[in-house]
Protein backbone atom coordinates (compact mmCIF):
# COMPACT_ATOMS: atom_id res chain seq x y z
CA UNK A 1 0.00 0.00 0.00
CA UNK A 2 2.81 2.32 0.97
CA UNK A 3 4.74 1.44 -2.20
CA UNK A 4 1.68 1.93 -4.30
CA UNK A 5 1.16 5.36 -2.83
CA UNK A 6 4.78 6.23 -3.59
CA UNK A 7 4.43 5.21 -7.22
CA UNK A 8 1.24 7.17 -7.51
CA UNK A 9 2.77 10.33 -6.08
CA UNK A 10 5.90 10.10 -8.18
CA UNK A 11 3.68 9.71 -11.22
CA UNK A 12 1.97 12.93 -10.27
CA UNK A 13 5.36 14.59 -9.79
CA UNK A 14 6.46 13.35 -13.18
CA UNK A 15 3.43 14.79 -14.94
CA UNK A 16 3.87 18.06 -13.12
CA UNK A 17 7.48 18.15 -14.29
CA UNK A 18 6.49 17.48 -17.90
CA UNK A 19 3.91 20.24 -17.81
CA UNK A 20 6.53 22.63 -16.53
CA UNK A 21 9.15 21.45 -19.02
CA UNK A 22 6.74 21.88 -21.90
CA UNK A 23 6.00 25.33 -20.63
CA UNK A 24 9.60 26.53 -20.31
CA UNK A 25 10.45 29.04 -23.00
CA UNK A 26 14.00 30.10 -22.18
CA UNK A 27 14.39 32.65 -24.95
CA UNK A 28 10.85 33.98 -24.67
CA UNK A 29 10.09 33.59 -28.36
CA UNK A 30 6.75 31.89 -27.71
CA UNK A 31 8.03 28.42 -28.60
CA UNK A 32 8.56 26.09 -25.62
CA UNK A 33 12.11 24.76 -25.32
CA UNK A 34 10.95 21.21 -26.04
CA UNK A 35 9.89 22.15 -29.56
CA UNK A 36 12.28 25.07 -30.10
CA UNK A 37 15.23 24.01 -32.27
CA UNK A 38 17.15 26.99 -30.84
CA UNK A 39 15.82 27.30 -27.27
CA UNK A 40 18.26 30.13 -26.44
CA UNK A 41 17.82 32.08 -29.67
CA UNK A 42 14.74 34.33 -29.63
CA UNK A 43 15.11 34.97 -33.39
CA UNK A 44 14.66 31.31 -34.42
CA UNK A 45 12.63 28.30 -33.47
CA UNK A 46 13.21 26.02 -36.44
CA UNK A 47 16.25 24.65 -38.23
CA UNK A 48 16.39 27.03 -41.19
CA UNK A 49 19.78 25.92 -42.53
CA UNK A 50 19.88 26.08 -46.30
CA UNK A 51 17.12 28.63 -46.66
CA UNK A 52 17.69 31.94 -48.34
CA UNK A 53 16.70 35.14 -46.58
CA UNK A 54 15.45 38.60 -47.54
CA UNK A 55 18.43 40.56 -46.29
CA UNK A 56 21.95 41.08 -47.59
CA UNK A 57 24.97 39.98 -45.52
CA UNK A 58 25.69 42.27 -42.57
CA UNK A 59 29.12 43.85 -42.19
CA UNK A 60 30.74 44.62 -38.83
CA UNK A 61 34.16 46.27 -38.80
CA UNK A 62 36.36 48.02 -36.29
CA UNK A 63 36.29 51.84 -36.08
CA UNK A 64 39.69 52.10 -37.73
CA UNK A 65 38.29 50.76 -41.02
CA UNK A 66 37.58 53.70 -43.33
CA UNK A 67 34.14 54.28 -44.81
CA UNK A 68 35.34 53.58 -48.37
CA UNK A 69 36.88 50.27 -47.30
CA UNK A 70 33.71 49.26 -45.52
CA UNK A 71 31.48 50.32 -48.43
CA UNK A 72 33.67 48.41 -50.90
CA UNK A 73 33.34 45.25 -48.85
CA UNK A 74 29.56 45.70 -48.64
CA UNK A 75 29.38 46.18 -52.41
CA UNK A 76 31.32 42.95 -53.08
CA UNK A 77 29.17 40.96 -50.64
CA UNK A 78 26.02 42.32 -52.26
CA UNK A 79 27.29 41.24 -55.68
CA UNK A 80 27.99 37.72 -54.35
CA UNK A 81 24.54 37.54 -52.73
CA UNK A 82 22.88 38.75 -55.93
CA UNK A 83 24.69 36.05 -57.85
CA UNK A 84 24.34 33.07 -55.49
CA UNK A 85 21.29 34.00 -53.43
CA UNK A 86 21.05 35.72 -50.07
CA UNK A 87 22.04 33.56 -47.12
CA UNK A 88 22.05 34.66 -43.50
CA UNK A 89 25.58 35.90 -43.01
CA UNK A 90 27.73 38.29 -41.00
CA UNK A 91 31.21 39.50 -41.98
CA UNK A 92 33.46 40.65 -39.13
CA UNK A 93 36.57 42.60 -40.13
CA UNK A 94 39.24 43.40 -37.54
CA UNK A 95 41.65 46.30 -38.13
CA UNK A 96 44.90 47.21 -36.42
CA UNK A 97 43.86 49.11 -33.31
CA UNK A 98 43.51 47.26 -29.98
CA UNK A 99 40.81 49.50 -28.49
CA UNK A 100 38.83 49.33 -31.72
CA UNK A 101 39.10 45.54 -31.59
CA UNK A 102 37.86 45.46 -27.99
CA UNK A 103 34.85 47.58 -28.98
CA UNK A 104 34.10 45.19 -31.86
CA UNK A 105 34.56 42.24 -29.50
CA UNK A 106 31.88 43.80 -27.31
CA UNK A 107 29.50 43.99 -30.28
CA UNK A 108 30.31 40.40 -31.21
CA UNK A 109 29.69 39.11 -27.69
CA UNK A 110 26.44 41.07 -27.31
CA UNK A 111 25.17 39.59 -30.55
CA UNK A 112 26.19 36.03 -29.75
CA UNK A 113 24.73 36.27 -26.23
CA UNK A 114 21.49 37.76 -27.58
CA UNK A 115 21.19 34.71 -29.85
CA UNK A 116 22.47 32.08 -27.40
CA UNK A 117 25.31 31.25 -29.81
CA UNK A 118 28.15 30.47 -27.42
CA UNK A 119 28.93 26.88 -26.52
CA UNK A 120 29.13 27.81 -22.84
CA UNK A 121 25.92 29.88 -22.98
CA UNK A 122 23.60 27.45 -21.23
CA UNK A 123 25.74 26.97 -18.13
CA UNK A 124 26.54 30.67 -17.73
CA UNK A 125 23.37 32.39 -18.83
CA UNK A 126 22.27 33.24 -15.29
CA UNK A 127 25.12 35.75 -15.01
CA UNK A 128 25.21 37.80 -18.18
CA UNK A 129 28.03 40.06 -17.04
CA UNK A 130 30.30 37.08 -16.41
CA UNK A 131 29.12 35.48 -19.66
CA UNK A 132 30.19 38.56 -21.61
CA UNK A 133 33.58 38.62 -19.85
CA UNK A 134 34.16 34.99 -20.81
CA UNK A 135 33.24 35.81 -24.41
CA UNK A 136 35.54 38.87 -24.52
CA UNK A 137 38.44 36.71 -23.38
CA UNK A 138 37.55 34.04 -25.90
CA UNK A 139 37.69 36.49 -28.82
CA UNK A 140 40.17 39.18 -27.72
CA UNK A 141 42.71 37.55 -25.40
CA UNK A 142 45.33 38.74 -24.32
CA UNK A 143 43.65 42.18 -24.34
CA UNK A 144 40.54 41.32 -22.30
CA UNK A 145 40.23 41.02 -18.53
CA UNK A 146 40.68 37.58 -16.96
CA UNK A 147 39.04 38.59 -13.69
CA UNK A 148 36.06 36.37 -14.35
CA UNK A 149 38.15 33.20 -13.96
CA UNK A 150 38.96 32.39 -10.36
CA UNK A 151 40.59 29.00 -10.84
CA UNK A 152 42.40 29.16 -14.17
CA UNK A 153 39.61 27.13 -15.69
CA UNK A 154 38.82 28.29 -19.22
CA UNK A 155 36.24 26.87 -21.56
CA UNK A 156 38.10 27.37 -24.79
CA UNK A 157 41.70 26.59 -23.91
CA UNK A 158 43.73 24.52 -21.50
CA UNK A 159 46.68 26.87 -21.94
CA UNK A 160 45.67 30.51 -21.56
CA UNK A 161 49.27 31.73 -21.76
CA UNK A 162 49.55 30.50 -25.33
CA UNK A 163 45.98 31.32 -26.31
CA UNK A 164 45.03 34.08 -28.76
CA UNK A 165 41.43 35.16 -29.36
CA UNK A 166 40.34 35.00 -32.99
CA UNK A 167 39.99 38.79 -33.24
CA UNK A 168 43.52 39.22 -31.94
CA UNK A 169 44.74 36.69 -34.52
CA UNK A 170 43.14 38.69 -37.34
CA UNK A 171 44.29 42.02 -35.85
CA UNK A 172 47.89 40.80 -36.03
CA UNK A 173 47.34 39.86 -39.69
CA UNK A 174 45.92 43.34 -40.43
CA UNK A 175 49.13 44.80 -38.99
CA UNK A 176 50.87 42.96 -41.86
CA UNK A 177 48.70 44.52 -44.62
CA UNK A 178 48.78 43.81 -47.59
CA UNK A 179 48.58 40.36 -46.07
CA UNK A 180 45.08 39.26 -45.19
CA UNK A 181 43.08 36.26 -44.03
CA UNK A 182 39.45 35.24 -43.74
CA UNK A 183 37.53 32.16 -42.75
CA UNK A 184 33.98 31.54 -43.92
CA UNK A 185 32.77 30.97 -40.36
CA UNK A 186 29.84 28.67 -41.05
CA UNK A 187 28.43 27.24 -37.80
CA UNK A 188 26.00 24.51 -38.78
CA UNK A 189 25.65 23.36 -35.17
CA UNK A 190 24.54 26.76 -33.91
CA UNK A 191 22.76 27.83 -37.08
CA UNK A 192 24.72 30.93 -37.99
CA UNK A 193 27.47 32.11 -40.32
CA UNK A 194 29.93 34.79 -39.27
CA UNK A 195 32.97 35.19 -41.49
CA UNK A 196 35.99 36.25 -39.49
CA UNK A 197 38.51 38.41 -41.28
CA UNK A 198 41.35 40.85 -41.20
CA UNK A 199 40.20 44.29 -42.30
CA UNK A 200 39.15 45.34 -45.82
CA UNK A 201 41.74 47.80 -47.17
CA UNK A 202 41.95 47.76 -51.00
CA UNK A 203 39.41 50.54 -51.57
CA UNK A 204 41.22 53.37 -49.81
CA UNK A 205 44.54 54.83 -51.04
CA UNK A 206 45.58 55.47 -47.44
CA UNK A 207 45.56 51.73 -46.75
CA UNK A 208 46.21 50.40 -50.28
CA UNK A 209 49.56 51.99 -51.00
CA UNK A 210 50.13 52.90 -54.64
CA UNK A 211 53.48 51.10 -54.82
CA UNK A 212 51.71 47.81 -54.14
CA UNK A 213 49.65 48.15 -57.35
CA UNK A 214 46.91 45.94 -55.91
CA UNK A 215 43.56 46.17 -57.72
CA UNK A 216 40.21 46.19 -55.92
CA UNK A 217 39.23 42.96 -57.63
CA UNK A 218 41.37 41.10 -55.09
CA UNK A 219 38.74 41.83 -52.45
CA UNK A 220 35.94 40.69 -54.75
CA UNK A 221 37.72 37.40 -55.45
CA UNK A 222 38.19 36.92 -51.71
CA UNK A 223 34.52 37.67 -50.98
CA UNK A 224 33.32 35.33 -53.73
CA UNK A 225 35.67 32.63 -52.45
CA UNK A 226 34.23 32.81 -48.92
CA UNK A 227 30.68 33.13 -50.21
CA UNK A 228 31.19 30.00 -52.30
CA UNK A 229 32.06 28.12 -49.09
CA UNK A 230 28.87 29.46 -47.54
CA UNK A 231 26.79 28.32 -50.52
CA UNK A 232 28.34 24.87 -50.23
CA UNK A 233 27.85 24.70 -46.46
CA UNK A 234 24.22 25.80 -46.76
CA UNK A 235 23.64 22.93 -49.20
CA UNK A 236 24.85 20.36 -46.64
CA UNK A 237 22.43 19.68 -43.80
CA UNK A 238 24.46 17.04 -41.95
CA UNK A 239 25.18 18.16 -38.40
CA UNK A 240 27.84 15.51 -37.78
CA UNK A 241 31.33 16.74 -36.98
CA UNK A 242 34.70 15.02 -36.65
CA UNK A 243 38.21 16.24 -35.93
CA UNK A 244 40.43 15.44 -38.88
CA UNK A 245 44.10 14.50 -38.81
CA UNK A 246 45.16 18.15 -39.05
CA UNK A 247 43.12 19.06 -35.98
CA UNK A 248 40.36 20.86 -37.89
CA UNK A 249 36.76 20.28 -36.88
CA UNK A 250 34.98 19.30 -40.08
CA UNK A 251 31.72 17.90 -41.32
CA UNK A 252 32.56 14.82 -43.42
CA UNK A 253 29.72 15.62 -45.81
CA UNK A 254 31.43 18.94 -46.59
CA UNK A 255 33.90 16.83 -48.56
CA UNK A 256 37.65 16.92 -49.18
CA UNK A 257 39.61 20.16 -48.75
CA UNK A 258 40.89 20.23 -52.33
CA UNK A 259 37.35 20.21 -53.73
CA UNK A 260 35.97 22.89 -51.38
CA UNK A 261 38.98 25.23 -51.58
CA UNK A 262 39.77 24.45 -55.21
CA UNK A 263 36.23 25.13 -56.41
CA UNK A 264 36.02 28.31 -54.31
CA UNK A 265 39.29 29.53 -55.83
CA UNK A 266 38.48 28.62 -59.42
CA UNK A 267 34.88 29.78 -59.49
CA UNK A 268 35.64 33.10 -57.78
CA UNK A 269 38.46 33.83 -60.25
CA UNK A 270 36.19 32.84 -63.14
CA UNK A 271 33.15 34.77 -61.95
CA UNK A 272 34.82 38.09 -61.13
CA UNK A 273 36.42 38.07 -64.58
CA UNK A 274 33.08 37.21 -66.17
CA UNK A 275 31.26 39.93 -64.24
CA UNK A 276 34.06 42.37 -65.12
CA UNK A 277 33.80 41.53 -68.83
CA UNK A 278 30.05 42.07 -68.70
CA UNK A 279 30.48 45.46 -67.08
CA UNK A 280 28.84 44.23 -63.89
CA UNK A 281 31.85 44.23 -61.57
CA UNK A 282 32.75 47.92 -61.18
CA UNK A 283 36.04 47.80 -59.25
CA UNK A 284 39.60 48.27 -60.48
CA UNK A 285 41.21 45.25 -62.15
CA UNK A 286 44.37 44.26 -63.95
CA UNK A 287 45.06 42.37 -67.13
CA UNK A 288 45.33 38.67 -66.34
CA UNK A 289 43.20 36.19 -68.23
CA UNK A 290 41.91 33.08 -66.49
CA UNK A 291 44.08 31.04 -68.85
CA UNK A 292 47.20 32.93 -67.77
CA UNK A 293 46.31 32.52 -64.11
CA UNK A 294 45.76 28.79 -64.63
CA UNK A 295 49.02 28.51 -66.56
CA UNK A 296 50.82 29.82 -63.44
CA UNK A 297 48.85 27.45 -61.24
CA UNK A 298 49.84 24.53 -63.46
CA UNK A 299 53.50 25.53 -63.17
CA UNK A 300 53.06 25.51 -59.39
CA UNK A 301 51.49 22.05 -59.56
CA UNK A 302 54.34 20.73 -61.69
CA UNK A 303 56.82 22.13 -59.13
CA UNK A 304 54.96 20.52 -56.22
CA UNK A 305 54.26 17.20 -57.92
CA UNK A 306 57.63 15.57 -57.09
CA UNK A 307 56.57 15.78 -53.40
CA UNK A 308 53.42 13.76 -54.06
CA UNK A 309 53.82 11.73 -57.28
CA UNK A 310 51.02 9.34 -56.29
CA UNK A 311 48.71 11.87 -54.62
CA UNK A 312 45.04 11.16 -54.10
CA UNK A 313 43.19 14.45 -54.41
CA UNK A 314 40.78 13.64 -51.55
CA UNK A 315 43.73 13.33 -49.15
CA UNK A 316 45.41 16.67 -49.88
CA UNK A 317 44.68 18.63 -46.74
CA UNK A 318 45.66 22.04 -45.39
CA UNK A 319 49.42 22.32 -45.04
CA UNK A 320 50.17 19.56 -47.52
CA UNK A 321 53.25 20.39 -49.64
CA UNK A 322 50.99 19.61 -52.58
CA UNK A 323 48.70 22.56 -51.93
CA UNK A 324 45.01 21.59 -51.97
CA UNK A 325 43.96 25.06 -53.23
CA UNK A 326 46.13 24.79 -56.33
CA UNK A 327 45.51 21.12 -57.12
CA UNK A 328 41.84 21.70 -56.37
CA UNK A 329 41.59 24.62 -58.80
CA UNK A 330 42.74 22.47 -61.68
CA UNK A 331 40.63 19.55 -60.45
CA UNK A 332 37.59 21.87 -60.54
CA UNK A 333 38.50 23.04 -64.03
CA UNK A 334 38.82 19.41 -65.14
CA UNK A 335 35.55 18.25 -63.58
CA UNK A 336 33.40 21.22 -64.64
CA UNK A 337 34.77 20.91 -68.18
CA UNK A 338 34.04 17.18 -68.20
CA UNK A 339 30.34 17.82 -67.58
CA UNK A 340 30.39 21.01 -69.68
CA UNK A 341 28.98 23.13 -66.87
CA UNK A 342 31.22 25.59 -65.03
CA UNK A 343 28.46 25.92 -62.41
CA UNK A 344 28.29 22.17 -61.81
CA UNK A 345 29.50 22.32 -58.20
CA UNK A 346 26.85 24.69 -56.89
CA UNK A 347 24.07 23.93 -59.35
CA UNK A 348 24.28 20.15 -59.65
CA UNK A 349 26.71 18.54 -57.22
CA UNK A 350 26.10 20.15 -53.82
CA UNK A 351 22.28 20.06 -53.95
CA UNK A 352 22.53 16.25 -54.23
CA UNK A 353 24.73 15.73 -51.16
CA UNK A 354 21.92 15.42 -48.61
CA UNK A 355 20.29 12.65 -50.65
CA UNK A 356 23.30 10.76 -51.96
CA UNK A 357 26.14 11.56 -49.49
CA UNK A 358 29.14 13.59 -50.67
CA UNK A 359 30.84 10.69 -52.41
CA UNK A 360 27.58 9.52 -53.98
CA UNK A 361 26.77 13.01 -55.23
CA UNK A 362 30.30 13.36 -56.64
CA UNK A 363 29.98 10.09 -58.59
CA UNK A 364 26.47 10.93 -59.77
CA UNK A 365 27.49 14.40 -60.97
CA UNK A 366 30.83 13.67 -62.60
CA UNK A 367 30.40 9.98 -63.48
CA UNK A 368 33.63 9.09 -61.68
CA UNK A 369 34.70 7.54 -58.40
CA UNK A 370 37.58 9.29 -56.61
CA UNK A 371 39.84 6.48 -57.82
CA UNK A 372 38.78 6.91 -61.44
CA UNK A 373 39.12 10.67 -61.13
CA UNK A 374 42.62 10.42 -59.68
CA UNK A 375 43.74 8.16 -62.56
CA UNK A 376 42.38 10.55 -65.19
CA UNK A 377 43.69 13.63 -63.38
CA UNK A 378 47.22 12.21 -63.14
CA UNK A 379 47.11 11.57 -66.90
CA UNK A 380 45.79 15.09 -67.48
CA UNK A 381 48.63 16.63 -65.46
CA UNK A 382 51.15 15.00 -67.80
CA UNK A 383 49.63 16.56 -70.94
CA UNK A 384 51.29 19.49 -72.75
CA UNK A 385 50.24 22.84 -71.25
CA UNK A 386 48.37 23.92 -74.38
CA UNK A 387 46.13 20.87 -74.18
CA UNK A 388 45.53 21.55 -70.50
CA UNK A 389 44.70 25.21 -71.08
CA UNK A 390 42.20 24.26 -73.79
CA UNK A 391 39.66 23.41 -71.07
CA UNK A 392 39.89 26.87 -69.44
CA UNK A 393 37.28 29.45 -70.52
CA UNK A 394 38.55 32.49 -72.42
CA UNK A 395 37.78 35.28 -69.96
CA UNK A 396 39.67 38.28 -68.66
CA UNK A 397 39.18 41.40 -66.58
CA UNK A 398 38.06 44.54 -68.39
CA UNK A 399 38.77 48.00 -67.04
CA UNK A 400 35.31 49.30 -66.05
CA UNK A 401 36.09 52.68 -67.66
CA UNK A 402 36.33 50.95 -71.03
CA UNK A 403 32.90 49.36 -70.83
CA UNK A 404 30.45 51.10 -73.14
CA UNK A 405 26.93 50.78 -71.99
CA UNK A 406 23.76 51.33 -73.90
CA UNK A 407 21.29 52.94 -71.54
CA UNK A 408 17.79 51.62 -71.07
CA UNK A 409 14.97 53.97 -72.07
CA UNK A 410 11.51 54.50 -70.68
CA UNK A 411 8.74 56.01 -72.76
CA UNK A 412 4.96 55.95 -72.38
CA UNK A 413 4.51 52.53 -70.78
CA UNK A 414 7.58 50.57 -71.87
CA UNK A 415 11.01 50.16 -70.33
CA UNK A 416 13.33 49.01 -73.13
CA UNK A 417 16.51 47.36 -71.91
CA UNK A 418 19.20 46.72 -74.51
CA UNK A 419 20.76 43.76 -72.77
CA UNK A 420 20.03 41.74 -69.68
CA UNK A 421 22.27 38.95 -68.60
CA UNK A 422 20.51 35.90 -67.23
CA UNK A 423 23.28 33.60 -66.08
CA UNK A 424 25.45 33.58 -69.21
CA UNK A 425 22.80 34.33 -71.84
CA UNK A 426 22.02 37.93 -72.77
CA UNK A 427 18.56 39.18 -73.81
CA UNK A 428 16.97 42.35 -75.09
CA UNK A 429 13.96 43.00 -72.87
CA UNK A 430 10.86 45.12 -73.05
CA UNK A 431 9.13 45.58 -69.72
CA UNK A 432 5.54 46.87 -69.78
CA UNK A 433 4.28 49.10 -66.98
CA UNK A 434 1.27 47.18 -65.62
CA UNK A 435 0.69 48.96 -62.31
CA UNK A 436 1.54 52.49 -61.18
CA UNK A 437 -0.03 53.10 -57.77
CA UNK A 438 1.19 54.25 -54.36
CA UNK A 439 1.37 50.60 -53.30
CA UNK A 440 3.87 49.80 -56.01
CA UNK A 441 5.13 50.22 -59.54
CA UNK A 442 5.06 46.90 -61.35
CA UNK A 443 6.53 45.99 -64.72
CA UNK A 444 5.96 42.76 -66.58
CA UNK A 445 8.13 41.20 -69.26
CA UNK A 446 6.56 42.01 -72.60
CA UNK A 447 9.12 40.55 -74.96
CA UNK A 448 12.54 38.98 -74.60
CA UNK A 449 14.92 38.24 -77.41
CA UNK A 450 18.14 36.26 -76.95
CA UNK A 451 21.23 38.09 -78.23
CA UNK A 452 24.73 36.84 -78.84
CA UNK A 453 27.50 37.35 -76.32
CA UNK A 454 29.34 39.85 -78.57
CA UNK A 455 26.45 42.24 -77.86
CA UNK A 456 27.28 42.07 -74.18
CA UNK A 457 28.68 43.97 -72.12
CA UNK A 458 25.34 44.58 -70.74
CA UNK A 459 24.20 47.60 -68.86
CA UNK A 460 22.39 45.32 -66.50
CA UNK A 461 22.89 42.37 -64.32
CA UNK A 462 19.98 40.10 -63.71
CA UNK A 463 21.00 37.95 -60.76
CA UNK A 464 19.64 34.51 -60.23
CA UNK A 465 17.70 35.71 -57.25
CA UNK A 466 15.72 38.19 -59.25
CA UNK A 467 17.46 41.52 -58.87
CA UNK A 468 17.58 43.67 -61.98
CA UNK A 469 19.99 46.58 -61.47
CA UNK A 470 19.97 49.08 -64.35
CA UNK A 471 22.71 51.72 -64.05
CA UNK A 472 21.20 54.05 -66.66
CA UNK A 473 17.58 54.54 -67.63
CA UNK A 474 16.78 57.57 -69.79
CA UNK A 475 13.39 59.05 -69.04
CA UNK A 476 13.06 62.04 -71.34
CA UNK A 477 16.05 64.21 -70.41
CA UNK A 478 16.74 62.71 -66.98
CA UNK A 479 18.86 59.63 -66.31
CA UNK A 480 18.11 57.31 -63.41
CA UNK A 481 19.72 54.33 -61.74
CA UNK A 482 16.95 51.81 -61.25
CA UNK A 483 16.55 48.58 -59.31
CA UNK A 484 13.74 46.13 -59.95
CA UNK A 485 13.00 42.99 -58.02
CA UNK A 486 11.27 39.92 -59.38
CA UNK A 487 7.80 40.02 -57.86
CA UNK A 488 6.25 36.98 -59.46
CA UNK A 489 8.37 34.37 -61.27
CA UNK A 490 5.30 32.89 -62.95
CA UNK A 491 4.17 35.95 -64.88
CA UNK A 492 7.66 37.58 -64.78
CA UNK A 493 6.55 40.77 -63.10
CA UNK A 494 9.06 43.08 -61.48
CA UNK A 495 8.54 45.63 -58.73
CA UNK A 496 10.41 48.93 -58.75
CA UNK A 497 12.43 49.05 -55.53
CA UNK A 498 14.52 52.17 -56.20
CA UNK A 499 15.06 54.89 -58.80
CA UNK A 500 17.69 57.54 -58.21
CA UNK A 501 18.45 60.41 -60.54
CA UNK A 502 22.05 60.38 -61.81
CA UNK A 503 23.87 63.71 -61.46
Ligand SMILES: [Ca+2]
Pocket residue numbers: 027029031036037038039040041042043044045
Ligand atom coordinates in the same frame (compact mmCIF):
# COMPACT_ATOMS: atom_id res chain seq x y z
CA1 LIG B 1 14.21 30.07 -30.19
